[in-house]
Amino acid sequence: MDFIAGLANMRARNYSIPEVDKLKAKFIAGRIIPAIATSTAMATGLVCLELYKVLAGGHKLENYRNTLCQSRPSALLHGRTCSTKGNQAPGFELDCVGSLDHQR
Numbered sequence: 420m421d422f423i424a425g426l427a428n429m430r431a432r433n434y435s436i437p438e439v440d441k442l443k444a445k446f447i448a449g450r451i452i453p454a455i456a457t458s459t460a461m462a463t464g465l466v467c468l469e470l471y472k473v474l475a476g477g478h479k480l481e482n483y484r485n486t487l488c489q490s491r492p493s494a495l496l497h498g499r500t501c502s503t504k505g506n507q508a509p510g511f512e513l514d515c516v517g518s519l520d521h522q523r
Contacts, residue, residue: 420445461488 424444431438439447465486472478 420448423448458488 420441424439424441427444427447428438465488469483472482
């Protein structure tokens with residue numbers, strides 16, 4: 420932990436931000452691991468939901484969803500996918516989102 424605190428303080432000096440003591444560095448590092456585990460579990464769960472549709476077969480492209488999850492401000496956005504056929508403007512190719520459901 421001394422090594423991590425030392426590296427954190429070297430980086431703080433490099434970017435002119437306040438240095439922290441060993442206890443504060445331990446507190447900050449202790450919050451990173453649960454955040455990584457939580458975001459990984461959430462992403463895996465959302466991918467598995469879409470994988471069930473793929474494995475079941477027979478689903479149209481519009482049945483699949485894109486998901487954007489933000490932590491600040493808290494938001495979970497689901498969007499339906501659709502083909503981009505016929506959705507073109509001169510000089511541009513447009514992505515299409517069929518609908519956007521905002522959940523908070």
